[in-house]
Amino acid sequence: MRLDWEMLDRRARCGDHAGVARLLLHASEADRLAFGKAVEAGIKGADPNVWWRSDTNPAPSYALAVIGTAPTAAKAATLLMRRELRAMWRMIPVDRFLAVALARELDWLGDLGARLSRRLPTRNNWDNGEWAFTTSVMRAGGVEPPVTEGIVHGWLLSLLQSYGDRGQKRPPLNVRMREDPYLDLLLPAVFEMDGLGADVTHSSWGEPEGRPSPAHHFPAAIVSLVAEGRLERKDILTAVVDRLVRGDKPNALRPFVLLHDELAPTVDEIAGHALDYARMLAEGAGPVAALSQRALRTVDDAGRLDLETLLDTGATALLRKEKTLVKAQISWLEKVARREPGRAGEVFETIAVAFGHPALDIQERALTLIGKQVPRLGPELLARLADAAQVLASDLPARAAELFGVAAPVAGSTGVPSLPPPAGPALMPPPIATAAELAEEVVALLHEQSGVRWERVLAALVTLHARDGRGALATALRPVMERYPAWFSESRWNSGSPFVCLATAIRMVIDAPRHDSTHQRLHSAVRVAWQEGRRGGVNSKLSDRPDGVLALRAAEVAVHLNGSMMPMLVATPTRVNGSLDPAVLLERLSRAEAEGWQPWPFDLEQALLRLPRTPVPAEVTAGAAALTSAAGRQFAQWLASGGLPDPVSEPFTQFGDRKANGGYTWDAPVPRRLAARLRPSRDGGLRLERQLLTLDPLKYPVYMPDDFKGVEEVLAMVLPHHREAAAAWALGEVASMADQDQKGPGRLLPLLADGTGPIGPALVTALAYTFGAKQEPDRAAAVDAFLTLAAAEGPTVTATEGPTPGSGATFAGSVGAVLGDLCSDGTVKLSRVVPGLADAHRAGASVAVWELLTAALPELLAAKPRSLPDLLELATQVAVTIGARDEIPGLAAEAARPGSSRLVQEAKRLRSLLTP
Structure with missing residues (x-):
């Protein structure tokens, strides 16, 4: 049967996969190879609208045509990885795809699978059709999958799914893992590659109550396979420890923390990784550090932890933000000091590191503990502890001075911190000088909008059009328009966007069409905005929000650019915050008057709205008053009236x-x-x-x-x-x-x-x-x-x-x-608020x-939200810094409450500081 593209394409667009496969299977190999160029041309030239169909999307049938006609793995991969086909891999009928490949007796099927595997997504792909398709191709080609992030990600998600494609319940996870042919090849990479633990964490999606049943729990499955000898315990524990040492995002570490707990390492196993656990305690995420602290303490209780390792690690751990962990570390070190009296001095110096912790209650706990030991400490050690205590905050420095027998610091001796005056916004970058530079800025604008970039693009389009004419702009900008049609073509979703207005202006510059419906709509919108002072509503799709002013100005350029050789825009700001120097606007309007042109209306209005509120220099006011043009008189009147009144x-x-x-x-x-x-x-x-x-x-x-x-x-x-x-x-x-x-x-x-x-x-x-x-x-x-x-x-x-x-x-x-x-x-x-306020205080x-x-605390003291003790602690630190003595309503009552809660303690601390 002779292959014909129109016939194949018609069946493809009807979703007739079986018919397309029959056409290919009944053709000779010579006809298939000869048909390859027609398939390539047909796919590349397909109407873009066909790719958006659902049930009758032709991409799966096109994929069959590719495998049935491609001469090499490279050619097949190139076509299958086109964006339109790439999005439909999960829909390809794998059985028919492989049947066509088998009929051709291809020796490069495994190579094709390996090439496709490089394009598997590495994150956020919970439909594993792509993984199933790619691995089926590799398996049929007799090759093992490469250990890449996409392959491991797809394999892991496929393994973790507790329901099959048709909704049937799958066997328990340990059974699926035991029978999986790729377990030994790919499981080690789950521990080695960053982020893959998040796939395990998210595997509960779709499960009842959002959590996997025990039969589908990844840590339990691993432990089960370890217990039966399918996986080596030593290898798994080492992999878990290495993963935790390297760190990752919290949700990606969670399954490995759970796996570590389910493995329940023995003292011997922990001791063999003591340095790794010490590093976790110092540098790991909160749950990992807590895990390592418990593990190291178990080894220490067994008398098998080197004291130097404990002291070195403890010094770093005492500055961690997790206060529960820090308090546990202090208690642990106190116990060690009692156990090792000969080295108690070293232990107390380590505890003194907590003097530098940002939390006052941690500082106080460390100081109180060391204070109990002062009578038994030598003078040299006391001197070193007194030096360390200089970083204490609030009322603690005075208490430390009394304990260590040194002079108390003088309150306010360092002065109240102050901020330097703000530098002010920077000057605008220099204007765009060439059409090629303008094209680059337009492309950059598509990828990341900014006010500065918009102003430079609009100004350059007008200036270069007047200076260089159509030719240079057409050469530079036409490729940009062709490359990004979605941005520059009007649709129901973007009709009022500044990009559509800019695109219309560019079309008017490089090749004004005889009829442009968008240009007509923009012309109407600009007219309505001028006559009625309105954006949005009837005859105007421009936004009525402030950002609609940008679209209006771009529309004004599109409407008027070909009607006058305007040499420049007058609203282009002089500073990156949008401010326009009055002297610069005077210079621009003076030039307009001398050259006989008038700025466009909304360009002038935007310029006036950007003038600063500060008094205008007399010479600028006088220069504006001397202007005789309509724009000049409006500028002079604006300055004389003081500009825009505050709303x-x-x-x-x-x-x-x-x-x-x-x-x-x-x-x-x-x-x-x-x-x-x-x-x-x-x-x-x-x-x-x-x-x-x-x-x-x-x-x-x-x-x-x-x-x-x-x-x-x-x-x-x-x-x-x-x-x-x-x-x-x-x-x-x-x-x-x-x-x-x-x-x-x-x-x-x-x-x-x-x-x-x-x-x-x-x-x-x-x-x-x-x-x-x-x-x-x-x-x-x-x-x-x-x-x-x-x-x-x-x-x-x-x-x-x-x-x-x-x-x-x-x-x-x-x-x-x-x-x-x-x-x-x-x-x-x-x-969430307290850390930012602390940063502002430190700055x-x-x-x-x-x-x-002082304005926030009265209402918060009455409501008592969580984290109020942290806010009171910050208030104490700030009060000490500035020597505050203000009375805060509600603070005295809170400080007088019975009990030893942290809220009461912090209220008492702040109250004692504020009371002379």
């Missing part, structure tokens, strides 16, 4: 929407969220002004909002000197970092701190939420923003309602009041941190 920003609380059973609906799952309402303080003004400064939050919290994800810098640069407005727009997204554990928007806070303008309830609340974000990089961003604001000269808060203090309060105190409110009912977890913002703490 009215008011706090607003959103409450979750409850269902009949009392729970929260899926789209409003947060009990409450603090937001802000914006209103412009005047009627009229710029056409951009009203939408930018008008915001009415929804009644309910939004589920995982992401309006500004990835464009935080774009948002901040629209109104760089009215940061309160930007904070209000993004507040829901920022809040979701704390109350819905999202990540990313925290990077907005340092950008807003680099701006100017009053700090109102939106920015204060945004900073409070970011301190409580789940992700550490977001919390670090809160610290950066806090330090920048603390270093500024006396920023004040203009809020008048809600939990934020009244007019004139310091920003830090206002943040503290909001934190007290949010943490008192668990809306924000206090445990020199102690005064601001104290203002925050």
Whole structure:
């Protein structure tokens, strides 16, 4: 039978795998080889829309055509690894695929399987169809799978699945492992390759109650095979210890910790790995360190642990953040000191390392223990301990001085730490100089948006078009447009995006089409924005949020670029935060007047919105007043009026929407969220002004909002000197970092701190939420923003309602009041907040941190959330540093409570410091 592409393709698109296989099996080998080029051309030229079909996706049949016609393993692998076919490996009918290969008597089937195995995913692939397909090819070709991360990942997931493809219950895991042909080859790699333990941890997905039954428990299965002699105990224990020593992410280490516990190593086995356990105690993750501490203590109780190993390891362990582990280490060392009186001095010097622990209760425990031994310690040892005690904090240095018989430190002798003034935002990079450089920046913009990059691209497109004409831009930009059609082609999902507007502008520059529906829609949107001052709604798909201003400006370029040879944009900022120097704008408008051109309307409005709030130099004001063009007169009037008035920003609380059973609906799952309402303080003004400064939050919290994800810098640069407005727009997204554990928007806070303008309830609340974000990089961003604001000269808060203090309060105190409110009912977890405040204190913002703490503590002392003792401990450290003597409402009552809980102890410690 002669092979014909149209016939084969028709069957492929109908999902007729059996028919395609028959065509290939009934053809001669010569016809198959001759048909190979047609198959390659057909696959490469297939309509992109066919790949999105579900039941009739042609990719599985195309794969049959590849194995039935390819001349070599290399050619077959190249075609099968094309993106469209690669996504469908799991759908390939393996029996028919191998039947075609068998009919051809291919000697390179194993080579093909090995080539395909290199493309197996290494993470997050719980559909093992790809593994099954690839290994079936290798097995049919008579080769063993290579020990690569993708192969081991696929094998492990296939092994761990407790249900078969048709939902049937599989035999217990130890049985599956015992019978698996690749166990000896691939199991060692599970211990050796980083991250594979996470596959074991996640293997409980799909199990009842989210946990594997004992029959499918990986550690239990390994121990079972060890017990029956199928696996060597010594090898497995060594592999487990090596894995724990090397470390990994916590969820990837968990199964190996459990396996270690189920193996229950003997004293002899632990002693043989004593140095490995010592390294785990010093450097391992918390659960691993706890495991090693228990193991080493077992060996020490048996008298088989070298004291030098214990002391060296103990010194490092005493500075770990896990306080339970540190306390256990101190108790262990105390026991050793009693057991080894001749070396007690060395032990106590090791315990003194805990003087440097960040937690006051750990410092105090170590000092109290050593203090009991002072009468029995020699003068030289006491002197060394006194030197070590210099790192103690709070009231402990004075106690140590009394114990060791040295002079007490003078309070406040080192002075209150302060922060240097902020350096301010950097200058913008130099403008793009060539069409080739512009093409590079456009590609970079596709991979990572930034406000600075957007400004440089828009400015260069206009400038290079006026300077170099169409030719150079067409040569450089046409390949970019062709390479990234998905970004630059309009669809229902991206019609209002700045990328579509930019693409339209580029098309107008390099090869203006006679009819462009997108260009017509943008023309309408720009007209509506000018006539009605509106983005969004009828005749405008541009976003009505602040980020829509960028799309509007790109649309303005697309609409007007061919109608005038505009030599430049006037809104391009001079600093990376979006600020525009008034002298630079004067220079640009003076040039426009001299050359006889007018800046585009929204380009000019954006320029005016970027002018700083500081007094304008007299020479700039005089120069603006001398301009006679329409743009020049508007600039002069703007300066004379003081620019854009501050909007009215008011706090607003959103409450979750409850269902009949009392729970929260899926789209409003947060009990409450603090937001802000914006209103412009005047009627009229710029056409951009009203939408930018008008915001009415929804009644309910939004589920995982992401309006500004990835464009935080774009948002901040629209109104760089009215940061309160930007904070209000993004507040829901920022809040979701704390109350819905999202990540990313925290990077907005340092950008807003680099701006100017009053700090109102939106920015204060945004900073409070970011301190409580789940992700550490977001919390670090809160610290950066806090330090920048603390270093500024006396920023004040203009809020008048809600939990934020009244007019004139310091920003830090206002943040503290909001934190007290949010943490008192668990809306924000206090445990996430404390480390960031400690970092700010260590960085020199102690005064601001104290203002925050004194505002937050009254409400927190009444609510008593978890981690309140940690916050009180931090307050004690800050109070000692700045010599504070403030009265904190509720602290005296808490300190007077009976009992010895840590909360009471920390309250008493702070109270004693604050009481003269």
